[in-house]
Amino acid sequence: MSTIIRLTFLEMRKKKILYLTLLLTAVFLTLYGTALRFAYKSLNHEDTLIRLTVSGQLLSMGVYAVGFITAFLSIFSSAGAISSEIENGTYDAILSKPIARYEIVLGRFIGILSVIIPYVTILFLSIIGLNIFFGKGVVVNFSMIAIIKSLATFYLLPILLISIGIFFSCSISTMGSGVVMVILYFCGMVGGILEQIGHFITLEATKVALTNIGIITSLVIPSDIIYRKASSLLFTTSSGLNVSLESMLGASIQPSPLMMGYIVIYSIVMIVLAVRKFEKRDL
Amino acid sequence: MVIQTDNLTKQFKGKGGFVNISLSVKEGEVFSLLGKNGAGKSTFIRTLLGILHPDSGRGEILGQSIGHIQTRKKIGYLPELFQYHNWLTGYELLFNHGLLYKMDKKEIKDRIEEVIEIVGLKGHEYKKIKEYSKGMKQRIGLASAILSNPKILFLDEPTSALDPIGRKDVRDIILKLKDQGKTIFLNTHLLSEVELVSDRVAILDKGRMKKIGTIQELLHSPVLLSIGNINEKIINELKKVDQNIKKAGNQIEMSVYDDELLPKIAECIVKNDGQLYMMKKKENVLEELFIKTVGEEE
Numbered sequence: 384m385s386t387i388i389r390l391t392f393l394e395m396r397k398k399k400i401l402y403l404t405l406l407l408t409a410v411f412l413t414l415y416g417t418a419l420r421f422a423y424k425s426l427n428h429e430d431t432l433i434r435l436t437v438s439g440q441l442l443s444m445g446v447y448a449v450g451f452i453t454a455f456l457s458i459f460s461s462a463g464a465i466s467s468e469i470e471n472g473t474y475d476a477i478l479s480k481p482i483a484r485y486e487i488v489l490g491r492f493i494g495i496l497s498v499i500i501p502y503v504t505i506l507f508l509s510i511i512g513l514n515i516f517f518g519k520g521v522v523v524n525f526s527m528i529a530i531i532k533s534l535a536t537f538y539l540l541p542i543l544l545i546s547i548g549i550f551f552s553c554s555i556s557t558m559g560s561g562v563v564m565v566i567l568y569f570c571g572m573v574g575g576i577l578e579q580i581g582h583f584i585t586l587e588a589t590k591v592a593l594t595n596i597g598i599i600t601s602l603v604i605p606s607d608i609i610y611r612k613a614s615s616l617l618f619t620t621s622s623g624l625n626v627s628l629e630s631m632l633g634a635s636i637q638p639s640p641l642m643m644g645y646i647v648i649y650s651i652v653m654i655v656l657a658v659r660k661f662e663k664r665d666l
Numbered sequence: 667m668v669i670q671t672d673n674l675t676k677q678f679k680g681k682g683g684f685v686n687i688s689l690s691v692k693e694g695e696v697f698s699l700l701g702k703n704g705a706g707k708s709t710f711i712r713t714l715l716g717i718l719h720p721d722s723g724r725g726e727i728l729g730q731s732i733g734h735i736q737t738r739k740k741i742g743y744l745p746e747l748f749q750y751h752n753w754l755t756g757y758e759l760l761f762n763h764g765l766l767y768k769m770d771k772k773e774i775k776d777r778i779e780e781v782i783e784i785v786g787l788k789g790h791e792y793k794k795i796k797e798y799s800k801g802m803k804q805r806i807g808l809a810s811a812i813l814s815n816p817k818i819l820f821l822d823e824p825t826s827a828l829d830p831i832g833r834k835d836v837r838d839i840i841l842k843l844k845d846q847g848k849t850i851f852l853n854t855h856l857l858s859e860v861e862l863v864s865d866r867v868a869i870l871d872k873g874r875m876k877k878i879g880t881i882q883e884l885l886h887s888p889v890l891l892s893i894g895n896i897n898e899k900i901i902n903e904l905k906k907v908d909q910n911i912k913k914a915g916n917q918i919e920m921s922v923y924d925d926e927l928l929p930k931i932a933e934c935i936v937k938n939d940g941q942l943y944m945m946k947k948k949e950n951v952l953e954e955l956f957i958k959t960v961g962e963e964e
Contacts, residue, residue: 386765390751393762397753472749476810479715479743479820480766481735665678665718 387482387490388497395460395498404456404502411452412509415445419517426518438518439618445510446533446617450540450610453503457541458564460499461548463557464491465661470557474666485658492549492654499541507534511617533617539646540609544568546653547604553660567604574600575607601638605646612638667726668693668818668849669714674723676713677873683709684873686723691851691866693817696844698852698860701870702960707853708746710870711820714851715743727818739767742816746823746853748807752796756787756806759795760813767814774813781809786835800827808836812843819843822853837863857956871960884955888948889928891918894941903934919948 395401422441426434465488468474477487511530547567551560578597584590601608615637669691677683684706691697701707712718714725716733725732728740750759757778764774782791785805795803804827811819821840825833833856840850840863854860860867861881868878877884893900896916904911907927908920922928928945935942 386762389765390762393758394751394753472745472747473751475712475717475745475747476743476750476763476807477766478717479738479741479745480763481738481768482766483735663719 384482384486384490384493387487388494391464391491391494392498395495400460401498408452408502408506411448412506412513415448415510416513416517419513423517423519438514441518442510442514443614443618445514446507446614447610449503449507449510449537450613452506453499453537453540454544454568454606456499456502457495457544458548458568459561460495461491461545462552462561462564464495464549465552465657466555466557466560467552469664469666478666484662488549488553488654488658488661492545492657495545496541499545500538503537503541504534507537529617533613536609536613536616536643539643539650540606540613543606543609543646543650543653546650546657550653550657550660553657553664568606570600571604571606571608574604575611601642602645605642605649608638608642609646612643667691669697669725669727669851671714671725672723674710674713674725675721676709676718677721682706682873683721684713684870687870687875688723689868689875689878691849693849694844694847695865696840696850696852696863698854698864698867699870700855700857700860700867700956701853702855705870705960706873707870708822709873711743711822711851711853715741715820739814740817741820742811742814742818743820744804744807744811744822744824746826748803748827750795750803750807750810753794755792755794756782756798756802756809757791759806760791760810763810764813769814777813777815778809781813784812784839785809801829801832804828805832808839812839816848818849818851820851820853824852824854825856825859833859869956869959876959877955888919889922889931890944890946890948891920891931891935891942892916892944893918893935894943895939897938897940899938900935900940903938904931907931916943 419441422437426437468477474487478484508530511525515525544564548560548564551563554560555563574597577593578601581590581593581597584593667690669689671690672688673686674688675683675685677685682704687710689697699707699710709718713720714727714732715738720732727734728737730737751762754762760778760781761774764771764777769777778791782788785808787802787805787809790798790802795806798806804824808821808824811821824840825836828836837859840852843850844863850863852860852864864881866878866880867884869876891904893916896913896918901911901913904918904920907922911918911920922931932942932945
């Protein structure tokens, strides 16, 4: 399995995926940092409520971007992880060696994660760091525990999406897998937003309907839940940023710890199903 | 037997593949599977290696059921459509394949030096595979197949992308490996290759085994004679060697199972006042047999 992990890492490096991602991330962080610099400069002259609201939105936007970039990186790196190798015929040479099929699936899963987890860490901490750096006097009392908890929750996003991506990659073509994953991700996102909108609506029937849509989509694809939970952990009252929770990108309804357990089990089931599918498949 | 199959069948939704193949391959033997494109040769090898799951029947390699993971340590395989991670260099590919064989790093490095030399890729090992020509790709594939010094080698169309010199090189490698006692399972449609390296041959057509035997059993290449002043005495003497000689004018075609008889045949013709203008073994016999076999039902 270690050789498959090694090959996955080598692939990302050799195909320049890693460098391109890091380069574009640097561009994004530069733009985001520049925006923060000007925004926080002007916020010093505003009321406390406006400062808290705008700074919350700025940070929320950054965290949302972390989720979005992580999600797409996870989707695109996992959707073809197995299927593209099957389509290219590279498994003929690999599977004739003394390696079990489950090792290939797990090797790909761990290999992709081993690249994305450090990436998420760097990106997430950069966003927080930029906000702390430029938001002196505006963003206050960031708790280290809150940052760690939020980051740890964020790790569930690539774990979940890569496990689903690998499952589809073991089952259908690269193109099919990519399309299904993107649609599923957007369904989860829209479901999450609808649930948040439901929170603001006073008409009971509509509120229930939107909330139920949110719950159902969260059960089918719980990716949005992870972002909401990570946000809610970060935007604590002590940080002075809980105002930001009251938006479509915020987390007015906080996901329960049970839901986090559901995501972990969901990911494990997806990987088990992926292994079973790959074991039975003619390559 | 190092390879044994018993009524092994693999089809795709009831089509293609191969049906009820029973064969056995002895240790140290070069066994060739001949067949047209689409006859089921590659499917057969890929099933033996566990890449495809059989529908029915049984197969064993080195006494273990097909697909047994530890047995694969002793197997080398060159796939027909050679596709490897082309973003790796030849050296990196071999190194990673060595790791897949669970070889230790020192052993891998030493072995890479050897196999690169054997397949004639010295000086090209640090180029990316995507920069390799078809022939070079086939050579690096062969290097990967022999990297672990396997007991059994499955070669699927090993010379298909090679020029005549490359083909000769691969034939020489096969013969060298045979001398080292390796068992070689060769899939090919190049008949000349089969005649030159194989001990036994099986002909597969539309997924079914049509013929199997040693080269001698299948070929027993007829001898062509051109005789001047041909007479009854000569004919009768020749019939002592082969009852079913074919005569057309002064040309005779006959089966001679023992080459030691050839000088005696020449002597007998001369003794009986005949003039021997030509004596030669008929060429392309395997081709004739192959076309006859696979063309039987068309």
